[in-house]
Amino acid sequence: MKCPYCSAPDSKVVNSRPSDDGASIRRRRECLNCARRFTTYERAQLEPLMVVKRSGPREAFNPDKLLRGLSLATEKRPVEPEALRAFAYGFEDEVGAAEIASEEIGKRAMTFLRPLDDVAYIRFASVYRDFDSLERFIEEIRGLKNKDEG
Template structure:
């Protein structure tokens, strides 16, 4: 692993441990040349995933971009970072185990919406407003009605 500070090609691993719900290995590293310390994460990648955009353009799947989407939707909301990581890891596992190497962006968006619905209603509405390209206030009311109907179903199911 190349040092991000000085570019030295050799770094030493000082500590390794499981991270993120045991889906990654966290490694603390040190550079023998500049004594810089940094952390890396190793994940198993079953296959190279490509996201097929609505235009037909294909881009490599980016887990960090998926995490940023969750963070933007859940900004200033009381949702633990660990819950976000578990949701993202679940989506990635489902995508990798599907057997498909090309994932339509619409399918990915739907999986994010489903995960956000389980995490936080406000985050769900925020993401839906961008994903579904809301243009009128009525679009918000419709999604909020859907959320309220789901909450009512969940309450009656629990009773």
């Protein structure tokens, strides 16, 4: 396993245990070059979940891409990174289908973020829904406020 810090090609496994969901193995590794430690997750890869993009092409689902989007939305917000990681890496198991539209991934991510943090939800929604005006942004915030009051 390549070290994420120094890019050395070799590391050793220091600790290995099943993850919380039992569908993957969490491994603590130590770089043989720089001696820094990092965590990797290993899981069985059966048939990959295929994502149907808005423009039509298909690509394999990448939980790191989803996690990156969630992390950007929750940056400097009181949201546990482990909750984001669990959602992103458990997403494929929750879908239970061979393919999913990218719009559905966005909807599910917004549903996940909504109860966690309103600001993170709005940040994610602004990118996912591609707000093209301030009015559209304000409309989304009013919708949030109305749901909270109702």
